[in-house]
Amino acid sequence: MSGDVLRLLTTGSRGWDDANLLRDVMNQFELEAVMAGASKLIVVHGGAKPRRDPNTGRFPARSADHLVHLWATLLPHEIEVVPEVHAARWTAACDPGGYPPCPREPHRKTRPAGGRSYCPLAGHRRNEEMVAAGLDHAVAFWLDRSTGTADCLDRILKAGYSPDDVTVVEQRSAR
Ligand SMILES: [Zn+2]
DSSP, X not given: OOSSEEEEXXXXXXXXXXXXXXXXXXXXXXXXXXXXXXXXXXXXXXXXXOOOOTTTOSOOSOXXXXXXHHHHHHSOOSSEEEEEEOXXXXXXXXXXXXXXXXXXXXXXXXXXXXXXXXXXTHHHHHHHHHHHXXXXXXXXXXXXXXXXXXXXXXXXXXXXXXXXXXXXXXXXXXX
């Protein structure tokens, strides 16, 4: 990483709950950005929030995107750290002209408890948008090889970035 403003793309699993490991990894990237002479670190993430705890009404400390956002906005930093959120538009209309495009066949799903239907490809389009926005480095907080994170990693490499541009922090949930 080098340059005045660095863009760190972060991707990860919604079930990720190791906040300490995530913070350590993010601190290390910030340190590297400082050493590279950067004055600003833009942290790109997908804005996936965990489901609210129905008892407390609060968001639990889970979901890599959510934890990255808390790290960026709540903790003190040596340089300016700014989150750039690319939230997936799950409940928006399907997009046959998007990338990846929606097929003509019915493919929307409905969450069991919800009722509003969503397009499962919205997450892929969000990943594409994050990668297209550009990055100096990417880090994945990958739990149980979740498919959304795998898709984002694929898109980074297909966009022409090198595996050296990507750091994968992988965990398996305890059984
Ligand atoms: Zn669709």
